[in-house]
Amino acid sequence: MKKAAKPGSRVINIVIAGLGGQGVLKSSDMLAYAAFRSGRDVKKAEVHGMSQRGGSVTSDVRFGDRVLSPMVPPGEADYLVVLENTQVEPARHRLRDDGTLLQAAAIDRESLPTAKALNVAMLGMLSVHLDIPEPNWYEAIEAHLPGNLHEANRKAFEVGRAAAGKEKSDA
């Protein structure tokens, strides 16, 4: 499994996909914030409006030394993070040929403190691939969720990290 490049190199492109209500936008906010706090240039793009009516939602996050377009160019996502199984196919074309697909199936739902924290667990999974210091992720969780949810979401993040570690050792 490849590790994302260090600062000073090319832009890392991530697309998060799921359905309205799953927290796609919230998790992309956290990802962008974590990258921002780690000192990178960041851009993030998404489309609102119809999204909260249960339809397909995607959000693009890009970070690196300098990011130009806010949208991940067609077929250039390094990572595609999908929160809902049915959304893999509609979003797969966003991924580079050698890109990494991260799916919610890898997360054991039983081990999540709350089902709603799946989005944060997926960030945990993604985090092992990215060169963003761990404290920045926890900062992002705290900046985007009310205090009573911090603990559960830290836990979910760790569940995601552990799931990614397991996949790594299986590989």
Place this chain on the structure above:
Amino acid sequence: MDNSNRLLLNGNEAVAHAALDAQVHLGTGYPGTPSTEILETLSAIGGKAQWAPNEKVAIEVAIGVAFGNGRALATMKHVGLNVAADPLFTATHTGVTGALVIVVADDPGMASSQNEQDSRRYAVAAGAPMLEPSDSQEAYDYFLSALEISHRWSTPVLLRLTTRICHSKSIVERHDVKPVTGDPYFEHDRPARVMVPAHARPAHRRLRKRLLELQAWNESSDLNTILGADSDLGIIAAGVSVAHALEAAPGARLFKLAMSYPFPIERMRAFAASVKRCVVIEEGDPVLVDACRAAGIDVTGKAEMYRFGELNVGRVKRILAGDTSDEFVPPRGKPPQLCPGCPHRTAFDILGRHDCIVAGDIGCYTLGVLPPFSAMDTCVCMGAAVGVGLGLRHVLPPVQAKKVVSVIGDSTFVHGGITGLVEMVYNPPETGHVLLILDNSTTAMTGLQEHPGTGRTLDHRETGRVVFEDLARSLGVPRVSVVDPRKPEEFEKELLDCLESGELCVLIARSPCILAAKLMRKLEKEKAGE
């Protein structure tokens, strides 16, 4: 790295922060994707912001603020500017004393809109200067520039955003800002502000003179910049297209317009002459390329196929390569739908089963057009349900006319439906008519904003409430009833009785949006605790 004075903001939030820092006296507008969060953020961070019943009223209020030497902000989506076009076109004649910035957010690709119009046309048509930021930092900076330009030239200024500026986050550094005007005061200036023909004729001449001055200023303004070293390829772009173009053609020389109107024609001419090939990269209508060509500047535009939808890095590469082969069509995702627990699903079930002809309107409930309901026949613009329904009633044979129902949401009714209701009373169709208001007590589609029918202000404080049934009765509507859509039998019976009656009927199906229920309970609790 210390980034404590830097923020990660989307374009809407950046505009709100600029408005706060520039001490804007009042922000007003009507919710509309992708513009909605500007006023919500402004209010949340401590500025004064309020929702108007519609964009026309919003701009009028903002004009009043600016006539009183205040600093005013009005926000809306592109179609909102159609509603507000009337005051806009004359406000460029009157000019303003303080400052007035109108933020208009276009939706190329129509992620959440009924048409794909290009607001840059309004700058030309109304004679208003326009600025176009290409990221959040520029949304912040250009808002401040727009205020300065507005005050210096006594003109309303348009700040044009698009979906990818409004809803893209990037890093913003705020700076110390001095307000562009002093305290509000009123000074009579009737020839400038009372647009009777004798005053308006010189006002039009002043407008054209001002635009010439603005153009001259724009020709040398350091807001517009040339990026990149010498190159055979030159690109002219503004707004988010700049970001796409810089990435698609890293070696090119790029003329980046900040103030896209009045066009800095001579600078574009000199730029085009400095390169071998000059391409205009613009989303939407061929506005810049037409302006260049009309001035005899040798530029290339985009093929017609790229007029539709948003641009991105891939499409800009294709435009530069002159590639007009078929584009990849991504698989369709899952379309949005009415929420499974939405109480207003009942209406479309009933309308569908009785084979009604439904003149619909804009909001979540437009999704009633989709299966399993397929129970909407028209949707044109905010408020059109009423007028279109009446027109159908007037012209259709009675057997069909009697089946026509106008269906509109509560926020949309306030925005554009009330004058339609007046029309219904004034010119009643022979078969009568039924106006069904689906009242979920919020502006749901844009993300649960308050409106005059909820009796709460933008920041959820109690205020005067427009009661639809009282309004309808006061206008002389003979049959006005309120039903609970969670009681489908009663709802169905009342709707059928209305259709049968041949009278003018206003039927209000009232049940709060399930997404707003939590917020509403909290507000009720607070109210009870007072």
